[in-house]
Amino acid sequence: MTDTTPSSFPTHGLHTSAAAQDRLRRRYAAERRFRLYGIAAIVAALGVLAVLLFTIVSQGYTAFVNTEIELEVYVDPADFTFEGTTPTAEEIGAGNYRNLLSSALAENLPNADAPGAARDLRGVLSGQGYRQLRARLLAEPSLIGQRVSMSFLASSDIDQAFKGNTPRVVPEERRRVSNLQYEWMDYLENQGQISTSFNSNLFTQADSRQPEQAGLWGAIVGSFYLMLVVAVLSIPLGVGAAIYLEEFAPKNRLTSFIEININNLAAVPSIIFGLLGLAVFIQVFGLPRSAPLVGGLALTLMTLPTIIIAARASLRSIPPSIREAAYGLGASKMQMVFHHVLPLALPGILTGSIIGLAQALGETAPLLMIGMNAFITSAPDSMFSPSTALPSQIYIWADSSERGFVERTSAGIMVLLGFLILMNATAIFLRKRFEKRW
C-alpha cells in the first residue's frame, strides 16, 4: 500500500500499518471536506448577494430612461375658442389638447383610420403629453395655427414594449399593446421618431397612478425630513446618554437598569416602535398621521440604542492617559470630558451615528404603522404634511402589478441603495481619515 501514499506522509515511524495509513487518509479527507463546507457556505452567501443585486439592476435599469415620441403637431386654431384678437392664457389653457394630439398622431401614423384604431391611438401617449403641449403654447402663444415639432412622453404600455420589457410573442389578447400599436412603433422607429431619453420624472415628480409619470421626489423629500428629525434628536440624545453612562454614571441599580434597557431596545423588532409611535405620538399627543415628524420620532427611538452603543465604544477607546493628563492640568471632570475626551472620540461617534442613520433610512415597518405609505402626489412642504419615504414608496410600488411599476420599484431600490452606499462610504471615509491608534 505504500505506493498509494502521498510522498508528504511519513512512511516510517507511527503510521506504518496499512490500517493506520488508511485512518490518516480518512482524517485528511475529512479535513479537506470540512474546509470545503466553509468555502461552500461563503460562496453560497456571496452568490445570493450577487443574484439579488443582479435581479434588481437588470429589472430596474430601464426605469432611468423614458420612451418619447417625436410628433409634428398642427396647432389648429379650431380647437380653441378665442374671444378677442390676442389669446389669453386662460383660453389657451382650455384648448382641446386631446383632439390636437390625436389628430397629430393620426397624421403621423399609418392605418390610423382602421376600424377600432381610435382606442389604440389614445393609448399611445401619456396623459402628460397634453400638459407638455399646453406648457409650450402658454410660453409661446404665437405657435397657434402653426406646425410644432415636439417630443411627447409615451404611455407606460408603449414605454415598456419599446424597451423590450414586455414580450411581443404573447398572443395579442393577452398583451396590453395591440398589434396595430406594435406596427406604429416599428414605423416610428424606422422614421427615427421614437427614442428613449433620461427619465427626469423619476427625480422630479411624486407618486402617480400612471407609472410613466410617477417619481421619487416626494419620497426623497419625505426621507430627508425623516433623517433631519432623526439626526437632530438622536445624535445629541444618544451622545449625551453615552457620555453619562460611560464617564459619570455610578455603578448602581438605576444605571445597570438603564444599560439592560438599552441593550434590549437594540433588539426590539422595529415594528414595535411603529406601534409605539401610533399609540403615543398619534393617539395620545395628537400629532398628524403620515407626517415625517411622527415617523422621525419613532425612528429616533429605534436608532438611539445603536448610537448610544457606538458612542460608548468610541469613548471607551480613548486611553486613560488623556484623562489623567487633563486632570493633571487642573481640569474638572466635566472639562476633562468635554474638552479632551469628547473631541477625540468624535470621529468614532460620528461614524456610528451615520451608520445608525443609514439603518433608519432603510427601515419600512414603523412607517407603515404610522401611515407613511399613503398615496400622495406631491412632495411634502413641511414636517407636518403627509408624506411617504423612500422605503415606503418602494413598498407602495411593489404592490402594483403593472410592469411599469415593477421597473420603478427596482429603480427606487437602486436609488435607496445609492443613498445607503453614500452614507456608509462617508462613515468609512471618516473612520479612515480620523482613526487614531494609541
Added chain:
Amino acid sequence: MPLTTVALIVILLAVYGYFLGKRRAWKLAGDGAVAGKLHSLPAYHGSYVALWAALPSLVVLLCWSLFGQAIIDQMALYSLPAERLEGADAGKRGLLLATIKNTAFGGGFASDDPVIIAAAEYMNSLQASGQWAVGILALALSLMALAFAARHLAPQFQARHRVERTAQVLMILCSVIAIITTFGIVISLFFESLRFFERYSIIDFVFGLKWSPQTAIREDQVGSSGAFGAVPVFMGTMLIAAIAMAVAVPIGLLSAIYLSEYAPSRIRGSIKPVLEVLAGIPTIVYGFFAALTVAPAFRQVGEVLGLPVSANSALAAGSVMGIMIIPFVSSLSDDAIRAVPQSLREGSAGLGATKSETIRQVIFPAALPGIVGAILLAVSRAVGETMIVVMAAGLSANLTLNPLEQVTTVTVQIVANLTGDTAFDSAKTLSAFALGFMLFLTTLCLNVMAILVVRRYREKYD
C-alpha cells in the same frame, strides 16, 4: 406666530445671553487685569446666562407642542352641545373629533353641520390664541430668566458648578429616555391589549386555533366570523423563523468558522465586509426579492417536481429571511470563536488533532454559549422581521407545518390589521396591539435568554 420661530428667537436670545454673561464677567474681573478674582472662567458665566435664557422657555414650548393639541381637542369636543356627547362612547367621540378637525383644517370630509362648524371655528380660534399665548409666554420667560441670571453674576459666583450640574442633569435625562421608551412600549401595548381583551376573551386569544380577523360590519355578513385565535399565527411565525434558521445557521456558522480559522487575513479582510453588506440591505429589498424572484422560482421548481407550491409559500419567505440573517449569525459566532484562547488550539494541535478536529472537538464546544446566544438573537430577529413576510408570506392563517403552503405571521397580521380602513377601536385593529404585545414579550424573552446563556455558560480561561 409659528412656534419654530419662537424657538429660534429663544435660541438667539441664549446666544446673546452667552456673550452678555461673558462680557459681564470680564467687567467684574476688571477687564482681565485681575482675572484671578473670578471663581469661574468668563465662558461659564456666559453659559450660565445662556442656559437660563434657553431652558425654561424651551420646556414650555415642548410641553405645548406635546400636549397642546390634545387639550384643544378636548376643549373643542366639549364645546359641542351636551346632547351630542351624551351616550357617545370613545369611538363616537373620536369620530366627532375627526370631523371637527377635518372641518377646521380642511382635508378629508368637512362637515356642514352648523354645530360642528361652530366647534371647528372654536378650535381654530383656540389654536391661534393658544399659539400666541404660548409664544409670548416663552419669549417673556426667556427675557426674564436672562435678566435674572445676568444680575446674579458676581466675582465669587460659582458659575462653573451650576453649569456642570445642569449639564449632568441633562445627560441623565438623555439616558433615562431608554427607560421611558421601554415603559412607553409596555404601557401603550398593554393598555391597547386590555381594550382588545375587553372585547375578546384572552383564553380564546392565546389558545384559539382559528384566526380570521374580518369582523362583520353588517349583521348578516357571511365569511366574517371575527375569530382571534393566535395559535396559527404564532405557528406560522415559528415555521418561517425555523426555515430562516435552517438557512442562516449552517451558512453563517460555517462561514464564520472558515473566515476565522482557515482564511488568510487578506481574504478575511475582503470577504467579511462583503458579507456584512447583506446586513446593510434594507429588508424591503429582501421582501421584493422574495416576492418577485424567489417565490416564483420555487413555484416553478415545484411544478417540475410535481409538488403543489403555494404562490406565497413559507419556504420562499423563510429562506430569504435566512439570507438576511446570515451576517448576523456569522459575525456574532465569529466573535465567540475568536474569544477562544489560542492556547486551546495549540494544545489540541500538540495532541495531533487536525484543524477540523480541533474546531469540532475543542473550539466549537468552547464557543458554544456564545454561538447559542447568537442563534437566540437571530431567532428573535427572525420572529420580529416584518417587510419580508409582509411582501412574500400570505394573509390566511393556516395551521400547518408544510413549508410549501402559505402561512401568516404575527408581523403580517399587525400590518394587515392596522393599515386597513377600520375604526381605531374595532376588535380587528386592537388585535394588532395584542399581537404586538405578545411579539414584544417573545422577543424580550429571547433576548434575555441570549444574555443569560452567554453569561452563565461562558468559560473563563484566565
